[in-house]
Amino acid sequence: MKKVTINSVATYAGVSKKTVSRVLNNEPNVSPATREKVLKVFKELDYTPNPIARGLARNRSFIIGCLYDNPSKSYITRVQSGALEACHKHNYNLLIHPCELRGEALIANIENLLMTSRLDGLVLTPPFSDSIELIEFLKKKNVNYARVASAIEDDESISVRSNDEQGAFEITEHLIELGHSHIAFIKGHPDHSATEQRFSGYQRALSAHNLTFDDTLVAEGNFSYHSGADSAKAILDINPRPSAVFASNDYMAAAVLKLATQRQLKVPEDISIAGFDNAPIARHIWPGLTTIAQPVEEMTRQAVELLIEQIGGAQVQVRQTTLEAKLITRESTSKP
Amino acid sequence: MKKVTINSVATYAGVSKKTVSRVLNNEPNVSPATREKVLKVFKELDYTPNPIARGLARNRSFIIGCLYDNPSKSYITRVQSGALEACHKHNYNLLIHPCELRGEALIANIENLLMTSRLDGLVLTPPFSDSIELIEFLKKKNVNYARVASAIEDDESISVRSNDEQGAFEITEHLIELGHSHIAFIKGHPDHSATEQRFSGYQRALSAHNLTFDDTLVAEGNFSYHSGADSAKAILDINPRPSAVFASNDYMAAAVLKLATQRQLKVPEDISIAGFDNAPIARHIWPGLTTIAQPVEEMTRQAVELLIEQIGGAQVQVRQTTLEAKLITRESTSKP
DNA sequence: ATGATCTGTGACACCGGTGTCATAATGTCA
DNA sequence: TGACATTATGACACCGGTGTCACAGATCAT
Known part of the structure; x- marks a missing residue:
């Protein structure tokens, strides 16, 4: 099967390749007649232009790269889905690049990525959206990028985030208002800025309601289901047992729920459980998890929209956006 | 910031661009001295070759496209993860292209995809791996592709599948051997060949154990959690209530579990529930779901490996592979 | 009628690399 | 030492498109 190039089309149609x-x-x-003629030859020869040429x-490659390293599958798919929405709207495509590395190796990895496929831009999701090294590198290389859900301030680059601190404040307040005062907390992965934000919202809510913060109620997780299971063990063994647990994400909250159920505790009667993110699992389990809905798709969609605008050469005016997180109450929380 | 091309490097190093x-x-x-000299200039000028040129x-683009339309997020991430493993091993990148279309629109969509980014190959996952139209189109366009988890026979193209029929047989047999004879079944999405395969395994197991097939015990689902919830309602209302439910995937099984729990039924004491796929949710809920582990990552990984081999120009010998599915027993099934 | 503007078209360089082939320099063997 | 193979290098066409510019012919205002 011979290749059909713009030259064959031109020759066949009797016009120049520029036409x-x-x-x-x-x-x-282009005169209507010529246009018709050429279009007909397209069909006849079944011509497909070569995107590389x-x-x-x-x-331009019309390809955007998406960088992530996140233990939560649902977070990733939500990120992808938001990014794809924006990409397809502007006829871009999305290349995914999960990547577990930090520091030097990360830079080398990204350098290799840029060497093997020319990307018009890069979307950084946590924890990469917080990596100063990476951002410096991209600036130096003159690569367009947008950051999602990052807490670091940098007026130069595009960044869309949601208000995690406020969300954590609200869900903690929700527990307090139900009557809980002995509320355990499970932290997320230390590399993610959200971890600190959510922790800080939890603390602020306590102090806003004159509850003293007790660090023995705090367990270290890393956002994975597995780490939630470990933290759950520690928390359920605390004496007296906390009447409520606020886990920094839904996977860890689900792990707490599973262990509590296995130990014959009734949720929420014996213990209330709250999560964060509104991942699918939050509504797929019983009782459903009270959680904070983060607009992950929307954040990513907006970030990519802005990125594409910037790639197009526009001077993007509003580079920094913060979206609101929303409390979703389900069956996993009640009065103590 | 001026662009650094191969020409600037050549001039600066005093050699030809070919060198x-x-x-x-x-x-x-290339003499060691010259090589050294050029490498030094690479560093000095911070040169990055242009992948497009x-x-x-x-x-070659060294990009593989992955086509899917699957309601299960976990299936998608598993597919991606297997594909990425193979891609990165060979220095390829992965472009994802979810796509809900059928028929004419699907072809137009893929045509546009091929026009906007030149892909070296395409991985088709269900239900696209079963789309005759799409396969015909790709053959016509001379595009390399590999099919994952497809049931249709086609010796020409690369295809890696797992034995769904056998898996469904085994899990049904597992229920029968526990003592169940009144086993409900929830079907998957009609466009997926797995749906028919799993249904057929269920039926074969019944007849192998001299149980008569009863179509009032069969509900129509489409692999989504939501459809599972609908089917669950129908099944739990059957009188007498089935003592076991085999759902064609874990999401639908989880929906059955949730409804059963809400109705104060004890699982597995009052009703046994089995799923398929071994999705993360199967072990994240309590009780954990008995299910069939499909080697999704492995299938995709192998498919992409073969695809890359073919792209490299090799005459791929073994194009068709079938991997084994494995029964995983957890707490959701027991004697009636 | 005349210059000015607009429309349709093609020649040609260019994007930034790689493949082919010629050629000079060096090494090898009888 | 000459005939021949090997190594190191560059000139140049080429991949398949797009951008710039020149130019002929049509259209328009004066």
Whole structure:
């Protein structure tokens, strides 16, 4: 099967390849007759333009890369789905690049990524959106990027986040208002800025309600279900047992729920459990988890929209956006 | 910031660009001195080769596309993870393309995908791995592709599947051997070949154990949690209530579990529940779901490995592979 | 009628690399 | 020492498109 290039089309149609290119890109100044003729040859020869050649000439690939390292599958799919929505709207495609590395190795990895596929831009999700090294590197290399759910301030770069501190405050307050005062907390992964934010919202709610913060009620997790299970053991063994647990994400909360159920504790009668993120699991288990809905898709979608705008050469005006998180109450929390 | 091209490097190092290209690709026949010199200039100028230009010259993009439309997030992430493993091993990248379309629109969509980014190959996951139209189209366009978890026979194309029929047989047999004879079944999405396979395994097990098949025990689902919830309602209302439910995937099984728990039924004492896929949710809920572990990552990994081999120009010998599915027993099934 | 503007088209360089081939320099063997 | 193989290097075309510019012919205002 011989290749059909713009040259074959041009020869066959009896026009110059520039004219073919004009038809291809819907440029003006082509007579209707010529346009028709060329379009007919497209069909006849079953011509597909070569995106690589086009990319070389235009210096564009129309591909956006998405960088992530997140233990939560549902977070990743939500990120992808938001990014894809924006990409497809503007006829871009999405290349995914999960990556577990830190420091030097991370930079080398990204360098290799940029060497093997030319990306028009990069979306950084946690924890990469907080990596100063990476951001410096990208700036140096003149790569367009947008940051999702990052807490670090940097007016230069595009960043869309949600208000985690406020969300954590609200859900803690929800527990307090139900009558809980002995509320355990499970922290997230230390590399994620959300971890600190959520912890801080928890503390602020305690002090806003004149409860003293007790660090023996705090367990260290890393957002994974597994780490939640470990933390759950520690927390359920505390004497007296906390009447409520606020886990920094739903996976860890689900792990607490599973262990509590196994130990014949009734949720929420014996212990209330709250999560964060509104992951699918929060409504797939029984009792459903009270949690904070973060607009993950929306954040990513907006970030990619802005990124594409910037790639297009626009001077993006509003680079920093904060979206609201929302409390979702389900069956896993009640009066003590 | 001026662009650093192979030409600037060549000029700066005082060699021809072909020699620079040789160094870049680790080709032989470059004197150590020259190589050193060029490498030093790479550093000094902070040169990054342009993958697009390279792609044009070599007629390769080193990007594989992954096509899917699957309601299960965990299935998607498993597919991605297997594909990525193979890609990164061979220095390829992965572009994801979810796509809800069928028929004509699907073809147009894929055509557009191929027009906007040149992909070296395509991995098809269900239900696309079963789409005759799509396969015909790709053959016509001379696009390399590999099919994952497809049931249709086609010796020409690369295909890696797992034995769903056998898995369904085994899990049904497991229920029968526990003493169940009144076993409900929830079907999957009709577009997926797995749906028919699993149903057929269920039926074969019944007849192998001399149980008569009763179609009032069969509910129509579509693999989504939501459809599982609907089917669960129908099944739990059957009189007399089935003593066991085999749902075609774990999401639907989890929905049955949730409804049963809400109705104060004890699982597995009052009703046994089995799923399929060994999705994360199967072990994240309590009781954990008895299910069939499908080697999704492994299937996809192998499919992509073969695909890359084919792209490399090799005549791939063994194009068709079937992997084994494995029964995983957890707490959701027991004697009636 | 005349210059000015607009429309349709093609020649040609260019994007940034790689492949082919010629050629000079060096090494090898009788 | 000459004939021949090997190594190191560069000139140049090429991959398949797009951008710039020149130019002929049509249209328009004066």
